[in-house]
Amino acid sequence: xxxxxxxxxxxxxSRLTRKSANMAGVAALATTGVxxxxxxxxxxxxxxxxxxxxxxxxxxxxxxxxxxxxxxxDQIAAQAESQRQAAVKAEAARKAEAERKAEAERKARAxxxxxxKREREERAARERAARAAERKRLNSxxxxxxxxxxxxxxxxxxxxxxxxxxxxxxxxAPSGSSVVSVGRGTVVEAGWGGAxxxxxxxxxxxxxxxxxxxxxxxxxxxxxxxxxxQQIGLSGSTGNSTGPHLHFEARTTPDYGSDMDPTAYLRAxxxxx
Numbered sequence: 001x002x003x004x005x006x007x008x009x010x011x012x013x014s015r016l017t018r019k020s021a022n023m024a025g026v027a028a029l030a031t032t033g034v035x036x037x038x039x040x041x042x043x044x045x046x047x048x049x050x051x052x053x054x055x056x057x058x059x060x061x062x063x064x065x066x067x068x069x070x071x072x073x074d075q076i077a078a079q080a081e082s083q084r085q086a087a088v089k090a091e092a093a094r095k096a097e098a099e100r101k102a103e104a105e106r107k108a109r110a111x112x113x114x115x116x117k118r119e120r121e122e123r124a125a126r127e128r129a130a131r132a133a134e135r136k137r138l139n140s141x142x143x144x145x146x147x148x149x150x151x152x153x154x155x156x157x158x159x160x161x162x163x164x165x166x167x168x169x170x171x172x173a174p175s176g177s178s179v180v181s182v183g184r185g186t187v188v189e190a191g192w193g194g195a196x197x198x199x200x201x202x203x204x205x206x207x208x209x210x211x212x213x214x215x216x217x218x219x220x221x222x223x224x225x226x227x228x229x230q231q232i233g234l235s236g237s238t239g240n241s242t243g244p245h246l247h248f249e250a251r252t253t254p255d256y257g258s259d260m261d262p263t264a265y266l267r268a269x270x271x272x273x
Contacts, residue, residue, distance in 0.1 A: 139205075141183040141269035142229050144212060144248050145173050150273065151245065154261045167259040168211070168249035173235035175216055175244040181226040182210055183269065188254050190218050196247060197239025200232050201254050208265070209254050213247035214238050 152170035173179070185204040193199035196213035200220060203209055216236025226232060237244045250265035252258040266273050 138184055138227060140228050141266060141271050142180065143171070143266070143271060143273065144179055144182050144210075145171050145177055145235065145246055146180070148172050148177075148246075150263065154259075154263060167256070168213075168247050169262045171246040171248060173244060173246045175234075175236050177235040177244075177246070178231050179212055179215060179233045179235055179246055180229050181232050182248075182266065182271070183228050185210070185226055187220050187222050187224045187226060187232075190220055190222050193239065195240035197241060198233070198236070199239075199247075201251075202226060202232075203254065209251040209258075211247075211249040211251060213249075214241045214245060216244075 148171040150169045151172045152166055154166060154169050156166040181202055183204050183206075185202040187200060188203050188209070189199070189201035191198070193213060196211070198215040198218050199211060199213040200215065200218060201209055201211045212233065214235070214237055215233040216238060217234040218232070219234070220226060220232045235244060235246045241247075248262055250260050250262040252260060263273055
């Protein structure tokens with residue numbers, strides 16, 4: 001008589017099938033890293049441990065569960081914590097490096113800006129100093145012949161002068177010495193001046209006048225503006241003169257007879273004489 005299985009009934013899995021399922025469950029856990037990354041070294045260390053782990057697989061019917069011992073669980077937790085701490089440290093190091101770079105860039109930008117500002121201020125200071133020096137030069141006074149000295153003073157008496165006294169001062173000057181304007185002004189006379197020979201009269205910027213006599217050569221013309229130290233002629237001995245020299249006068253007007261002390265005049269304008 002033949003026996004048949006009731007419809008809907010299933011055979012109990014064979015031992016080979018259950019073993020395959022157990023191995024598949026272990027393999028799946030190893031793939032996810034639970035055993036593969038942490039437990040495998042412990043399982044592989046000793047055959048006995050491996051056998052024990054294999055026996056710890058409990059058959060729940062449809063699901064295979066792996067029961068892990070306390071020691072292995074502690075190892076997994078410790079490694080996870082170590083990895084977490086390493087990640088935290090790495091992130092902290094990354095942030096610190098980013099902050100260091102940002103601070104270095106900020107300092108570099110600040111230093112560059114400070115350098116630009118310093119250079120701008122230094123350039124402005126140089127320009128101000130140059131303008132001040134130019135104003136000083138233009139408004140300064142100088143001797144009519146560089147390095148010369150007075151040989152005949154103001155108001156000196158004698159028969160050489162028709163008025164009975166010297167209306168200016170004489171500067172020692174070999175013939176052909178360069179004669180310059182003592183300050184800024186405008187030429188109002190340039191030519192023959194009788195007893196003065198070739199002479200030049202300049203209206204100074206402060207409203208006074210200066211006169212240069214006995215010249216051998218005149219290098220400027222009426223209406224010409226002159227600056228401090230600009231050459232206006234060459235010294236000589238023209239007119240009523242006993243030898244080469246420069247006759248220099250300071251006046252309140254362009255005309256003879258309005259003279260004032262040339263030495264005091266030059267000193268009042270900062271010239272050492």
